[in-house]
Amino acid sequence: MRPKGNHHNFRIVYDNSATVGGTDAAQARLYAVGMATLLRTAPLAGELEDCGFIRLPGVFDAKFMDSLLLRAHATLFRESGDARDAVKSNGSLIHLADNPEYADVIASPALLERLRLCGATDPRFTGGFLISKPGGGPPLFWHQDWWGWDDDSAYQPRGHQWFAMIYLTDTSIENGCLRLIPGSHRRDHPLHHLDTAHSEGMQAFKDPSNPAYADHPDQVAVPVRAGDVLIGDARLIHGAFANRTGEERPLLTLWFMPHWSSMPPEMRALAYKGFMRGDDIPASAAHPRTFLDWPEPLKQRIAQLLPPDDGGVPPLRWNRIPDFARLQA
Numbered sequence: 081m082r083p084k085g086n087h088h089n090f091r092i093v094y095d096n097s098a099t100v101g102g103t104d105a106a107q108a109r110l111y112a113v114g115m116a117t118l119l120r121t122a123p124l125a126g127e128l129e130d131c132g133f134i135r136l137p138g139v140f141d142a143k144f145m146d147s148l149l150l151r152a153h154a155t156l157f158r159e160s161g162d163a164r165d166a167v168k169s170n171g172s173l174i175h176l177a178d179n180p181e182y183a184d185v186i187a188s189p190a191l192l193e194r195l196r197l198c199g200a201t202d203p204r205f206t207g208g209f210l211i212s213k214p215g216g217g218p219p220l221f222w223h224q225d226w227w228g229w230d231d232d233s234a235y236q237p238r239g240h241q242w243f244a245m246i247y248l249t250d251t252s253i254e255n256g257c258l259r260l261i262p263g264s265h266r267r268d269h270p271l272h273h274l275d276t277a278h279s280e281g282m283q284a285f286k287d288p289s290n291p292a293y294a295d296h297p298d299q300v301a302v303p304v305r306a307g308d309v310l311i312g313d314a315r316l317i318h319g320a321f322a323n324r325t326g327e328e329r330p331l332l333t334l335w336f337m338p339h340w341s342s343m344p345p346e347m348r349a350l351a352y353k354g355f356m357r358g359d360d361i362p363a364s365a366a367h368p369r370t371f372l373d374w375p376e377p378l379k380q381r382i383a384q385l386l387p388p389d390d391g392g393v394p395p396l397r398w399n400r401i402p403d404f405a406r407l408q409a
């Protein structure tokens with residue numbers, strides 16, 4: 081299957097022959113990508129614009145991945161059961177501003193190089209989370225993460241915010257890999273019209289029968305190997321399968337604005353507000369820590385990626401809901 085609106089030479093393959101465990105996921109198509117794509121820059125940017133995501137294989141080596149996994153298990157050990165229960169659908173939602181031990185991956189030269197290969201002109205880091213689905217954890221609800229839908233540029237091919245997802249173990253449909261709807265960052269899709277995705281009830285998995293947790297015929301499963309990086313457009317509809325194994329499936333999601341200096345100033349102001357934890361994601365403290373609170377030796381490690389406070393411009397309205405009429409049909 082090729083996503084609609086394909087102007088570029090896609091290297092994406094949906095492997096329909098793969099069988100997957102469990103009846104729920106039996107129809108999921110698997111995503112794979114040709115290695116040759118990595119050798120050419122412009123097609124990567126085009127692929128991201130057209131499809132909404134890219135898998136970059138083998139960015140980090142096994143030793144580094146093992147050290148990240150060790151740190152993630154330690155972070156999860158400190159997280160309370162109640163905090164994890166409150167976001168049962170996500171599995172955990174641990175802000176990295178509270179956990180400076182991930183500074184090296186945020187500022188990793190290998191990651192920065194891949195962002196540039198995907199077309200980033202002036203990438204700035206605005207936040208990140210450890211999202212870990214425990215063994216037996218339910219599916220993650222369908223959602224998109226973009227908050228700047230009030231600006232006209234949100235309806236253009238080029239995305240203003242990307243995720244870099246770094247799964248710390250191999251993933252599969254069995255242990256809760258990512259699933260997504262290719263092209264939904266620009267095209268209207270029925271899943272855009274579901275109830276507010278980031279509500280507390282949705283995060284807590286209050287109503288397991290909500291269609292936001294269910295399989296969808298358009299879904300594509302994106303299993304990865306530990307060390308791969310998934311780059312995606314914040315507007316893309318995505319979720320994750322349930323974890324039907326007994327093991328944690330940890331993920332670091334890092335958020336970047338790839339074109340900071342050419343973003344509309346009002347959008348920069350809102351991105352900066354989010355970076356300062358003025359977003360809509362509940363924090364456990366009244367004044368949550370920010371990356372600017374890190375002591376100098378830690379802050380220095382990520383300094384080149386931090387967004388500047390441009391000041392003086394009122395931010396755009398925080399709006400996670402697209403104007404459906406302006407999405408492509």
Ligand SMILES: O=C(O)CCC(=O)C(=O)O
Nearest residue numbers: 211220257258320331333
């Ligand atoms: O848990 C996952 O696999 C996906 C997490 C996610 O949707 C996100 O980080 O935005």
